[in-house]
Amino acid sequence: MGRRRRTTLDESTPRQPLTPLVRPNGGSESELDEYIHMGEKPPEEDDLFDDIPEEESSEDEDAAIPSIERDTKLEEEIEQEKYIPLEKLIADVAETGTSLDPVRMYLRDIGRDPLLTADEELELAQRIEAGSRALAEFEKRTGIHFAPGENTVARFKHALNEIDRLGDPELISEMEEKLLDGKIAHQRLAQSNLRLVVSVAKRYIGRGLNFLDLIQEGNLGLLRAVDKFDHKLGFKFSTYATWWIRQAISRAIADQARTIRIPVHMVETINRQTRVQRNLQQELGREPSFEEIALEMDFLEPDDANRVRRAMRTGTELEPDVRRRMERAAAKVQKIQRLSQDPLSLNTPVGTEENSSLGDFIEDDSIPAPENSATIRLLQEQMGEILDQLGDREREVLVMRFGLKDGITRTLEDVGKQFNVTRERVRQIEAKALRKLRHPLRSRKLRDYLG
Template identity: 55%
Template sequence: MPKKITKKLKNLTPQEQREFIKARNMTFELEEPDEQSLSEIEKDPLVETSEGREISSDPIHLYLSDIGRVELLDVNSEFRLATMIEAQKFVKSSRCQFMDGKITIEKNTYRVIIGDLLAFWKRLNNAIQENNAELPDLGLMLAEAQSLHQNWKKDQPSYTRAYLSSGQWGKDKDWNQLAEQVYGIFLAFYMFPFSYAKWLINRIHAQKKMPVRKTFYRNLPEDEELQRELDAVSFRAETASLALSRANLRLVVNVAKHYTGRGVAFLDLIQEGNLGLLRAIDKFDPRRGYKFSTYATWWIRQSINRSVAEQARTIRIPVHLFESISRIFRAQRRLTQKLGHIPTSAELALDTEYLSRIDVQDILFAQKNEKNIPPELQMRWDKATKKVAHILNVAEEPISLEVPVGGDESSQLGDFIEDEEAISPADAAAHEMLREQMQSALTNLSERESLVLKLRFGLDNNREHTLEEVSREFDVTRERIRQIEAKALRKLRHPSRSVLLRDYLP
């Protein structure tokens, strides 16, 4: 139910969210989106987080009303929240790096942070020269990073994000490398305690450059202050994760609306989309330059797609095949409007990805000019046609045998399906008459002869017994049983007795 989903998202810590997603993902794997996919989503109007059309179900109204009170985030707020979450990941990966036992864990963690900061600074200077760009204002970056300790909700734009966006962030490879160094410096500034950041900003303003490593080490605060800051980083990351998830619940609803009518309840679609949202929060990398809503839309769609593939059909099909079915159905609708008839598998093969564009052009050219298609090209076309036919066959929905048939619904579909293994009424009647005539013929034999024939030919239970089995039954030799059997058959072959059975011979 929506209330349970909202309560779950409100109350879970990021660690619990990650464990929840990990348990869920044991049944399927989600792929990381590539640059092209994110670019396509960024242009998709679906990414807009409007509430969309009204839905009449009362529980959904309550859910939409609840999430509608949460203020939406702009790109600057998303950037700041993502930085707070990213800092927690960085601290976890840095805690026990290069431990030599001579310094505390707190100081070692900050030495790793400082080492990365200086490495980012060195690479940034090289990237600045290669891109012919200006260095960012370290003082403004440090001030902005430290301001996140108190409040991430700000009306003014982020200086760091504005600097990164001044180039082809997310599109140009060289600028992306520069952006990675700038963001690494910003992230390190954010993780510094306030007193340490105050010393650093005064040092930068005085000397107009970054201090050397020994100066950084010498001015590190006491372990207690460092530990307090590391705890604060963890706490702020949990707060940021919760804020980012709650602010994007409307995006989940907006995406889920486009998957209704596919066999999964709307509330279940929302729940699966929320799992995708939590996954997106855990995986989002602000260095890539995309808006969080763009990135989250990918994961939400992936999660919902897999839910539909796993739950919507009686017979489950693989996810990749489910996506192929969707593409072929879209092509089928498009070609039906264009051609005026339902396209064949061969026509669909020309409109899918199973043939290269050059192959499609060559086939269409040959058909237009009434020329023979080269054998190799014809083989590729036939192979693509078979794939399409196979997918269309898999896409067929199973029908229940209990589906009502007729206007009065008094009959079921199963009543009209022939059971090919069942005996027809005529054959059943003939078999029953043969059995009765056989019993009548056996009355002319002695009790022993009748029983021997019944056992040998399975006249009672359709199981034929061997001479050995019958001999044990009567406690005589096999030869004696054979003699009794032969004598009984001679009696039945007499014209006065066989006349009853002659009509049943082929």
């Protein structure tokens, strides 16, 4: 049996001029919200600081993506931007200070893929669905299972490679065409919406990732949207994909933009606390206390929170156990605030001419202040002049006993061994030398250095 030459993506999707997208009527906004957020499992915040474990890869990657709310205004703006000429889009990106050469090349490349009409979008979604059914049938008939988390395009490729390897004529005739068509439709739907990713990504410039990295992460979100899109619900694909693209970019910023990585669920908590603190500041007209923020963040059980609020209103004392729990909640707020601080490099340029760095303005605690250094040097000179008025043995005994040369003090016995005399003799020499130093003519030179 002769092998049929496979059709490539380029051959099945000829280059065409850009065509406008007809907006299909779809389901209600509330239904779309439920569809988008279906199966989400936001992390519990009460356990954030008990022990933060290392994040492990999960079969359900959706649970690891930070939860964000839909922005219908943004969705409408992005929908309109799909019709903006490429040069206008390039100019918009240039205003952000982004390097244009690689961006211009990328935008011109994706601009060759035509936008889809409503009918074309529906047809591609149906072909992807048929291909997905063929994938399920392939797994059932061959017993070959795909790796958890493997995206749909990778599964199509995997299945097609396995069909080639098995060489089963029945499998080839029944499934190869559906799998190949599903793969091509998946790629076409994704490629025709790459401009959607650019429109979303440009709104995140300046968040710690460069523009092309934002686009790359957004493209991954677009692929997830293609995998999960259900055309039977009647929603526009661009509306659904916008949410997934924003999710992927938000996760990348949370995961990669900081010098010191913070777990994604902690970034969500930091953002929530920032909003709470800002709202309380507007309501109270002052900076809220840690306790007030903790109450608003629901870091306490309802009963404890009611007791604390009642105590705040009446000015009464809290029970010891409630006070301890309140202190722990306030400490949690402080920890979150410390985590939210961005690290700064000591080499960060300072000033318009950038000829100084931040490190130049930070005090070095290991070096004495100039005035202290001058005082110590003068004291050493004065002490040296006074000690020179003593006998050699008296001077050496005081230097060794008080560590005037090396900072190491020695016992009477240690000094006695050095001079081969008894410790009592050393004590007598020391007492005589100190009496000489206490003479007003000598001691007045040192009084100014005494505290």
